[in-house]
Amino acid sequence: MVQKADKVVAVVVINNKRFSKLFAGAITLGITFPLMAAILPADRFDALVHSYDGGGMEISGPSLLIRKMLGTSTSVSANYYVDSISSASIDVITSASPYKEERKEHSVGVEYLHDKSIMSFNYSSSEENDYKAKTYSIGVSQDFFGDLTTLSMGYSRGSDQIMRITKLNNQKTLDPLFGTDHADRHNFRLGLSQILSQNMIAGLNYELITDKGFLNNPYRQVRFADDSWASEVYPNTRSSNSVTTQLKYYLPYRAAVSGEYRLFSDTWGINANNIKLAYTHPIGKEWIIDLRYRHYDQSRASFYSDLFSAPGVQAFMARDKELSTYTNQTLGFSVSYDLAQQGWKLIDKGSINLAFDHMMFDYQDFRDASVEGVDIGTEPFYSFSSNVMQVYLSVWY
Amino acid sequence: MTKAITTICLMLLLTGCSMQPWVKPYERAKLADPIMSFDRDPVSTNYINHVYQAREGARGAEGGQGGGCGCN
Numbered sequence: 001m002v003q004k005a006d007k008v009v010a011v012v013v014i015n016n017k018r019f020s021k022l023f024a025g026a027i028t029l030g031i032t033f034p035l036m037a038a039i040l041p042a043d044r045f046d047a048l049v050h051s052y053d054g055g056g057m058e059i060s061g062p063s064l065l066i067r068k069m070l071g072t073s074t075s076v077s078a079n080y081y082v083d084s085i086s087s088a089s090i091d092v093i094t095s096a097s098p099y100k101e102e103r104k105e106h107s108v109g110v111e112y113l114h115d116k117s118i119m120s121f122n123y124s125s126s127e128e129n130d131y132k133a134k135t136y137s138i139g140v141s142q143d144f145f146g147d148l149t150t151l152s153m154g155y156s157r158g159s160d161q162i163m164r165i166t167k168l169n170n171q172k173t174l175d176p177l178f179g180t181d182h183a184d185r186h187n188f189r190l191g192l193s194q195i196l197s198q199n200m201i202a203g204l205n206y207e208l209i210t211d212k213g214f215l216n217n218p219y220r221q222v223r224f225a226d227d228s229w230a231s232e233v234y235p236n237t238r239s240s241n242s243v244t245t246q247l248k249y250y251l252p253y254r255a256a257v258s259g260e261y262r263l264f265s266d267t268w269g270i271n272a273n274n275i276k277l278a279y280t281h282p283i284g285k286e287w288i289i290d291l292r293y294r295h296y297d298q299s300r301a302s303f304y305s306d307l308f309s310a311p312g313v314q315a316f317m318a319r320d321k322e323l324s325t326y327t328n329q330t331l332g333f334s335v336s337y338d339l340a341q342q343g344w345k346l347i348d349k350g351s352i353n354l355a356f357d358h359m360m361f362d363y364q365d366f367r368d369a370s371v372e373g374v375d376i377g378t379e380p381f382y383s384f385s386s387n388v389m390q391v392y393l394s395v396w397y
Numbered sequence: 398m399t400k401a402i403t404t405i406c407l408m409l410l411l412t413g414c415s416m417q418p419w420v421k422p423y424e425r426a427k428l429a430d431p432i433m434s435f436d437r438d439p440v441s442t443n444y445i446n447h448v449y450q451a452r453e454g455a456r457g458a459e460g461g462q463g464g465g466c467g468c469n
Contacts, residue, residue: 046440052448065440079440146418187457198424203435207457242458246435250427258435264455272455280432288432298454322454334441355441361452388448390441 038116038143038150040075043068044396054359054386056089061102063392073114079107090321090382094369095221095229103128116143122156130163130174130218141191148195158185164218183213203246211238222319223369224308227376232318235303240266256280269302270323285341290334292357300325306367307377321382324366332357332388348396355390 045066052059061082069075081104088098109122122137139154164178192204215238221229241264248258257279264272274296281289301323303316332355339350360383367379420428427433436442446459 046438048440048444050444063440063444147422148418148420189458195420195425195428198420199427201428201433201435205458209457240456242455244458248433248435250430250433254430254432256430256432262455262458264457266454270454272453274453274455282432296449296453296455301454322452328449328453353438353441355445357445357448359448359452388445390444392438392441394438394440 038113038118038141038147040069040073040111040113040118041067041077042396043075044394046392046394048390048392051389052386053388055361055384056087056093057386058086059083073112075111075113077107077109077111079105081105081107090368090370090384091220096219101128103131116147117141120154130165132161134159135185137187139189150191150193152189152191152193154187154189154191156185156187158187159183160185160213162214162218178218181214181218183211183215185212186210199250201248203244205244205246207242209238209240209242212236217320220318220320222305222308222317223376224310225376226310230311230317232320233316234318235268235316238266238268240264240270254282264298268323270298270300272296272298286338288334288336288338290332290336290355292330292332292334294328294330294332296328296330298326300365304365306365319366321363321366324363326361326363326366328359328361330357330359346397350393350395353390353392353394355388355392357388358385359388360385 046064048063048065050060050063061084063079063081065077065079067075067077083103084100085102086098086100092098103126105124105126107122107124109120111118111120118139118141120137120139122135122139124133124135124137126133135156135158137154137156139152141150141152143150160183162181162183164175165172166175166178167173186209188208190206194202194204196202213236215236216232216234218231220232222232223229242262244260244262246258246260248256250256258277260274260276260278262272262274264270274294276292276294278290278292281291283289301318303314304318304320304323306319306324308314308317334353334355336351336353339352340347341349343349363382366382367377368382369379371379431437449459450456
């Protein structure tokens with residue numbers, strides 16, 4: 001056990017690890033879930049700049065995506081994504097020092113169309129100074145019933161290397177005592193999209209994710225009643241199930257409303273659900289406005305506690321606020337302006353877009369340990385809000 | 398849960414052999430409108446899912462289409 005003031009680690013990576021670990025696998029599986037008849041996605045190029053600011057974290061960077069048909073039945077894509085992170089989050093404030101780091105991700109994909117089937121393969125790699133992740137994904141989708149129904153399935157395999165940064169002689173370096181740890185991940189996914197009427201479509205997605213290996217954040221710590229701190233201890237396996245239903249309806253005038261509901265549970269005892277409502281409204285031929293609201297609610301992991309009575313009181317211990325009981329509400333809008341609708345030189349059309357989301361996190365059993373002058377375990381519950389902005393240009397060619 | 402989904406899929410397959418599409422291709426103009434896409438801009442959807450995954454305990458079945466890449 002180490003006292004709070006004795007942290008040897010100056011860098012705490014709170015959220016970014018999960019970016020690499022979860023996202024690459026989960027998203028690459030969602031490749032081929034076309035809504036209607038089996039067609040390959042159109043050739044397009046997207047250049048996006050993103051910005052996240054909230055809870056002491058500032059994250060920004062570009063994302064570039066290009067997709068191109070090769071012949072009539074093959075489509076290839078590539079993506080380059082960067083997160084530049086500057087963090088002084090509540091975890092960092094209470095148990096380490098602010099840090100800056102960068103994560104880069106590269107992805108390539110191939111999709112092949114045959115009759116009413118699309119097969120896909122994707123590879124993604126993500127790298128930062130103390131975390132490397134690789135994910136391979138395959139997927140297939142098939143249209144049925146006069147192309148009213150699309151059934152999709154996918155599998156991905158992820159392999160992560162986890163290291164730890166420490167300070168030696170005032171220099172940040174990889175911690176030789178920690179070495180390199182590993183985690184493996186499998187994602188299994190089923191998707192069903194269904195045309196219900198001339199105005200309505202529905203979707204159903206299921207995903208099973210299993211993890212095995214070192215699932216901790218190597219920096220985060222738990223605290224005890226005597227105000228001492230020690231490293232978290234997580235189980236080395238985790239399995240989760242999630243199901244999402246979606247519905248979208250075309251209104252009597254040119255506009256659309258949609259609803260989405262997701263149910264989640266895992267072997268760590270977390271139960272969560274979220275609902276999202278959205279409204280899309282074109283103005284004239286060139287503008288599209290989107291309004292959205294999302295509410296997320298989760299219960300804590302069975303081994304989570306804000307304050308443990310003493311070391312060793314239970315086998316697994318966590319104080320990750322993402323494993324606590326909390327809600328997140330998001331209000332957002334997007335504005336899209338179509339460019340060159342009649343085409344221009346080699347371009348078929350284009351759009352310029354702005355998206356803004358305001359998120360409000362409200363924790364029910366995670367206390368703000370940075371508050372001084374009160375007894376330990378009686379600090380106010382933590383809450384924060386964040387603003388997320390995206391500006392992007394899309395070009396179809 | 399897995400069994401229930403498998404059963405639904407099998408039922409759809411069995412009953413679908415004799416099924417005629419109740420929405421003809423020429424009746425799908427509204428569905429083909431970009432505003433009816435669950436995921437009009439994959440690069441944006443992937444990014445916002447990435448933001449949620451990093452800050453929420455739940456994961457998977459995000460819904461909508463991916464971007465044909467592991468981008469986020």
